[in-house]
Amino acid sequence: DIQMTQSPSTLSASVGDRVTITCRASQTIRSWLAWYQQKPGKAPKLLIYMASSLEGGVPLRFSGSGSGTEFTLTISSLQPEDFATYYCQQYDTYPITFGGGTKVEIK
Amino acid sequence: EVQLLESGGGLVQPGGSLRLSCAASGFTFSTYAMSWVRQAPGKGLDWVSGINYSGGSTYYADSVKGRFTISRDNSKNTLYLQLNSLRADDTAVYYCAPSTSATYFHHWGQGTLVTVSS
Numbered sequence A: 001d002i003q004m005t006q007s008p009s010t011l012s013a014s015v016g017d018r019v020t021i022t023c024r025a026s027q028t029i030r031s032w033l034a035w036y037q038q039k040p041g042k043a044p045k046l047l048i049y050m051a052s053s054l055e056g057g058v059p060l061r062f063s064g065s066g067s068g069t070e071f072t073l074t075i076s077s078l079q080p081e082d083f084a085t086y087y088c089q090q091y092d093t094y095p096i097t098f099g100g101g102t103k104v105e106i107k
Numbered sequence B: 001e002v003q004l005l006e007s008g009g010g011l012v013q014p015g016g017s018l019r020l021s022c023a024a025s026g027f028t029f030s031t032y033a034m035s036w037v038r039q040a041p042g043k044g045l046d047w048v049s050g051i052n053y054s055g056g057s058t059y060y061a062d063s064v065k066g067r068f069t070i071s072r073d074n075s076k077n078t079l080y081l082q083l084n085s086l087r088a089d090d091t092a093v094y095y096c097a098p099s100t101s102a103t104y105f106h107h108w109g110q111g112t113l114v115t116v117s118s
Helices: none
Strands: A004-007 A010-013 A019-025 A033-038 A045-049 A062-067 A070-075 A085-090 A102-106 B003-007 B010-012 B018-025 B033-039 B045-051 B058-060 B068-073 B078-083 B092-099 B112-116
Touching: A004 A085, A010 A019, A019 A033, A019 A085, A019 A102, A033 A062, A045 A062, A070 A085, A085 B045, B003 B092, B018 B033, B018 B092, B018 B112, B033 B068, B033 B078, B045 B068, B045 B078, B045 B092, B058 B068
Parallel strands: A010 A102, B010 B112
Antiparallel strands: A004 A019, A019 A070, A033 A045, A033 A085, A062 A070, A085 A102, B003 B018, B018 B078, B033 B045, B033 B092, B045 B058, B068 B078, B092 B112
16 A cells, blocks of 8 residues: 655744645555645545646645655645645545545644 | 545443444545545544455455454445444544545544444
């Protein structure tokens, strides 16, 4: 199975900060990577697919990059509504696997 | 509007069984693959199982292989997950989600909670 490792697991930041979350795959997944945002008690929300394609309706401050085994999610200017947990997910190979999550907290 | 309504969760004893359902509307169900993803309390997301548009191909996480069975009824726009030999670590909210051939998830249901406890 492909292991997805996210870092950091927790991130403390302030409104307006630039935030970067990293996701590493245990083997190449080409660009078959998605990012999700999840708030407590809610289902996940798709932000990015194919490593860098922005889902419709997602603010432009969110961006994704990378290919192969190293990927990043960047929030260019953190907004109050962005405090949440973020997950990466590979869909190159079954079984589908998620990263362990990155909780973005208020500093 | 895509709607996904999971049901069938509840409290079950270890070793017991449950059948989850996901009623889908707002899209052409029979042309989409479907997956179940779960989330244990306070934990991360865990893909459980997937099925192609026709039901002819199924996929499972190692942790549930041989215990869970995914199926679908395209005439009823409904996805199922049969959970057998349940264990405490199967306790989670179970979500259903459609996908194209690229298995990422634009839409999610609200989830149904399965609690395995004596």
